[in-house]
Amino acid sequence: MSDNASGMFRSLRVYNYRVWASGALVSNVGTWMQRVAQDWLVLTALTHHNASAVGVTMALQFGPQLLLLPWTGYAADRFDRRKLLMATQAMLGLLALGLGLVTVTGIVTLWQVYGFALLLGCVTAFDAPARQTFVNELVGEAQLANAVALNSTSFNAARMIGPAVAGLLIAAVGTGWVFLINAVSFAGVLASLSLLRVHELHTSERVGRKAGGIAEGFRYVWRRPDLMTVLVMLFLIGTFGFNFPIYISTMSLTAFHGGAGQYGLLTSAFAIGSVGGALYAARRELPEMRRLCIASAVFGVGCLLAALSPNEGLFAAALVVTGLSALIFTTGTNSLMQLTTEPAMRGRVMALRIAIAMGGTPIGAPIVGSIADHFGPRWAMVAGAAAGIVAMLVGLRHLSVSRTREATAKA
Numbered sequence: 291m292s293d294n295a296s297g298m299f300r301s302l303r304v305y306n307y308r309v310w311a312s313g314a315l316v317s318n319v320g321t322w323m324q325r326v327a328q329d330w331l332v333l334t335a336l337t338h339h340n341a342s343a344v345g346v347t348m349a350l351q352f353g354p355q356l357l358l359l360p361w362t363g364y365a366a367d368r369f370d371r372r373k374l375l376m377a378t379q380a381m382l383g384l385l386a387l388g389l390g391l392v393t394v395t396g397i398v399t400l401w402q403v404y405g406f407a408l409l410l411g412c413v414t415a416f417d418a419p420a421r422q423t424f425v426n427e428l429v430g431e432a433q434l435a436n437a438v439a440l441n442s443t444s445f446n447a448a449r450m451i452g453p454a455v456a457g458l459l460i461a462a463v464g465t466g467w468v469f470l471i472n473a474v475s476f477a478g479v480l481a482s483l484s485l486l487r488v489h490e491l492h493t494s495e496r497v498g499r500k501a502g503g504i505a506e507g508f509r510y511v512w513r514r515p516d517l518m519t520v521l522v523m524l525f526l527i528g529t530f531g532f533n534f535p536i537y538i539s540t541m542s543l544t545a546f547h548g549g550a551g552q553y554g555l556l557t558s559a560f561a562i563g564s565v566g567g568a569l570y571a572a573r574r575e576l577p578e579m580r581r582l583c584i585a586s587a588v589f590g591v592g593c594l595l596a597a598l599s600p601n602e603g604l605f606a607a608a609l610v611v612t613g614l615s616a617l618i619f620t621t622g623t624n625s626l627m628q629l630t631t632e633p634a635m636r637g638r639v640m641a642l643r644i645a646i647a648m649g650g651t652p653i654g655a656p657i658v659g660s661i662a663d664h665f666g667p668r669w670a671m672v673a674g675a676a677a678g679i680v681a682m683l684v685g686l687r688h689l690s691v692s693r694t695r696e697a698t699a700k701a
Contacts, residue, residue, distance in 0.1 A: 298573050301437040306486050307428045313482025315444045317379070320475025322452025323459070324386055326557060327468035328403065329535045330460055330550055331393065333543070336400040341540045341667070343400065345659025347407045348535060352651035354411035355418070355644055363507055363641025366419040367634070372491070375424060376483050378417035383476030385410050390469030398466075418648075419641040422624065426636070430492040435625040439571035442621045446564030446613070453561065457554020507638030516579065516630070517639070519688040520623050521646050523586060523681040527619065529650030530677035531589060533658040534560060537596070537674065538609070540667035546602040559606035563613025570614075571621040582622050583685035588615035590678025597671035615678075620647070 301307050329344050337343045355362075365374060389406045392398045422438075429437045459468050511517045538556050542548040548556075567585075592612030599605035623643065631639045662670040 298436075298569065299440065301429050301433045301440050304429050304433065306490055307425075307433075307437060309482045309485050310424075310428055311440065311444055313479040314441070315448060316478030317475050318445050318448030319452045319455070320386075320472035322449045322557075322561075323456040323468050324389075324472040325535065326453045326456040326554055327460055327465040328389075328407070329539055330456075330553060331398070331465045332400065332403055333539050334550075335465070336398070336403065339540075339543055341536050341659040341662040341670075342656060343659075344536055344539065345533075345655035345657075347403060348533070348655040349652035350404055351407040351411040351414075352648040352655075354408070354415040355648040356650075356652070358412065358415040359641060359645045362415045362645075363419050363638035365416055366423050366637030366641060368637075369420075371420045371424040371427060372483055372486065372488070374420045375417065376480060378413050378420070379476055379479050379483070381413045382410065382417065383473050383480075385413065386469050386476070387473035390466050390473060393466030393469055394464070395466075415644075418644045419637055422640050422644070423628070423637050426628065426633075427491045427493055428486075431629075434628060435571075438625045438628065439568055439621050442568035442571065442617055442624075443565055446561050446568055446617060448561075450558045450561035450565055453554040453557035455554070457551045457557075460550040460554075507635060507642055510631075510635050511639060511642060514630075515688065515691075517627060519579070519685060520582070520626060521643065522684050523582060524620075524623050524643065525646045525650050526677045526681040526684070527586065527589065527616075528647040529654035530658065531593065531674040531681075532616070532647075533651070533655050533670070533674065536655065536659050536662055537667060537671050540662045540670070541596075541605060542602070545667060546605070548602065552602065556602065556606055556609060560609040560613040563610035563615075564617040565613075566610075567614040567617030568621055571618055571625070578622075578626075579685055579689055582619055582626075583682050583689070585615045585619035585622065586678050586682040586685060588678075589619060590675045590682065593671050593675035593678060597668040597675065623647075 302311065328347065332343050332347050333339055333341070385406060389398075389403070392402055425437045425441060426434050456468050459471070511521065534557070538560065539553055542553040542556055546552065589612060592608055592615055596605055596608035596612060599608055624640075627639055627643050628636060658670045658673055661673060
């Protein structure tokens with residue numbers, strides 16, 4: 291293995307991270323299969339190509355990230371993260387099993403999908419901050435940025451594989467079996483958690499029962515202009531840009547007149563770019579604001595090119611560019627916020643980050659879905675392009691103010 295490759299994958303030298311990553315990859319493939327199947331079920335079987343219904347499903351699934359914020363970050367800081375993850379992953383597997391059973395038996399309704407989406411969102415709200423901060427326990431501070439980037443690589447490699455497989459399975463056996471396969475995939479991550487060498491984990495001091503909770507997390511971020519800027523940029527892109535289930539499904543159906551197979555392949559095209567972005571981030575030691583600005587600008591341009599694409603081939607190429615920039619941006623925000631936050635506050639700050647990134651979906655997804663229904667999916671992607679450009683401007687303003695302050699201080 292070359293020095294560059296060795297450095298890129300250096301976190302895999304750690305036993306606990308290798309075990310965790312292998313189990314997570316299996317589960318992530320199943321999760322992406324379910325996401326595609328769920329959106330396709332709503333769009334084609336339970337409604338007549340209604341993008342707003344997909345937006346509502348996304349809103350219900352991601353809304354709890356924001357509503358449960360006072361408890362989710364505190365739980366990640368207060369409790370044993372390994373045990374918390376075992377509980378949340380088991381519950382996610384049971385919910386996938388339930389959705390699969392009502393679907394294969396033919397009794398599934400739109401309201402049932404809405405209910406499962408809400409429950410999935412509630413469990414994921416506790417799972418996500420614990421899972422993201424658990425990476426630090428696996429590898430320690432020195433390897434954190436690399437491990438975060440490799441986590442994103444795994445997640446998006448699964449995004450590349452899962453949707454393509456889901457598209458084929460939907461066409462062959464139906465959506466219900468995709469949900470059941472996802473339920474089985476959670477055995478992988480549960481097995482990896484049980485096989486970890488607990489004595490080798492880099493555990494940090496837990497917060498007490500009377501700690502300041504999420505309010506202290508808000509105050510901490512409010513005093514940090516750099517973190518506030520990152521969150522504003524993340525809100526803009528997360529709310530109006532990261533609505534690709536709506537973009538890709540509606541473009542595939544109404545612009546290119548494709549089926550489930552084409553939808554899965556287009557989602558995989560986005561994932562190819564995402565994997566490239568995550569691998570790029572894995573080679574970098576530390577994230578920086580300038581890189582976030584560049585990634586935001588490229589994301590905006592990529593969305594615009596996708597909106598203007600005359601055929602599915604060029605659309606797929608634009609999705610690769612968009613996926614590349616999206617992952618450089620999101621991985622950068624994750625690493626930057628973790629590495630510059632005090633360990634005792636990390637769970638709450640990361641819960642706030644996740645709430646901003648995913649909690650904006652209940653606002654943005656219905657709006658973007660409505661734009662797609664009334665004006666067409668191309669205009670919906672233009673909204674995503676605008677979000678990327680505005681986020682870039684927010685980041686550039688912070689850099690300008692910081693340079694002015696540094697110049698004043700030196701004078």
